[in-house]
């Protein structure tokens with residue numbers, strides 16, 4: 001639950017991460033990033049390819065160590081992965097050798113949750129993502145969108161207070177993507193504002209960020225270059241994206257991505273030649 005004591009859920013303090021490429025060249029993937037994420041915030045990370053979004057997420061997950069600086073979650077400096085942080089990757093995050101329900105239960109099983117209790121929790125979340133009817137199926141029998149639902153059910157069933165999602169819907173078609181955004185937001189909001197989990201969500205899709213986020217962090221060349229509040233009311237619809245404030249944020253994001261100049265109408269083609 002939210003409380004004043006841990007309302008600073010993620011604290012990233014002067015974090016740097018450098019890689020050495022195979023050719024010996026050094027790459028500064030994350031460059032002196034400091035930011036505080038409050039408990040229950042839904043934060044999207046946006047920026048051009050290679051700007052360090054995944055690297056930062058992996059450091060918060062504890063899968064990568066910062067070269068410099070520190071990261072604390074719920075007031076504790078992290079030194080590796082932890083139960084309070086759950087991750088969904090762009091590629092499928094399910095074990096192909098386990099049935100759907102066993103996938104969703106796996107984290108609970110590892111923590112010693114009794115069989116009947118973990119089955120009940122897994123079933124609850126599979127129902128919530130609309131997959132109650134395929135609990136006995138194998139992952140290979142499911143579509144890409146269904147597999148993402150399994151991954152989302154799993155991360156919520158595990159009870160992690162911090163969810164780290166790296167372009168989870170990037171490979172999905174438009175309709176499935178929108179359905180899954182709704183599923184994710186419903187789960188995030190299921191207990192009301194005071195029970196919301198803290199989400200870091202990497203996306204390339206500006207409209208997705210505007211639909212989901214309370215706050216959008218914009219990265220460029222490893223730097224955090226903008227921090228935009230999205231205050232539009234929830235639940236948001238496609239019409240919410242047309243509100244003046246949302247359009248203003250979208251313009252800022254497109255400018256950061258270097259896309260503003262493409263907003264001109266296409267030249268009209270007449271008699272086979274551009275006019």
Ligand SMILES: Nc1ncnc2c1ncn2[C@@H]1O[C@H](COP(=O)(O)OP(=O)(O)OP(=O)(O)O)[C@@H](O)[C@H]1O
Pocket residue numbers: 019020021027028029047048049050051052053054055056
């Ligand atoms: N293991 C690694 N070894 C060497 N360089 C790496 C490694 N991981 C990432 N990098 C480099 O760090 C930089 C940031 O990569 P990162 O994957 O974090 O960017 P990103 O913003 O998530 O990109 P994308 O949106 O394309 O996924 C890139 O220049 C990348 O080539």
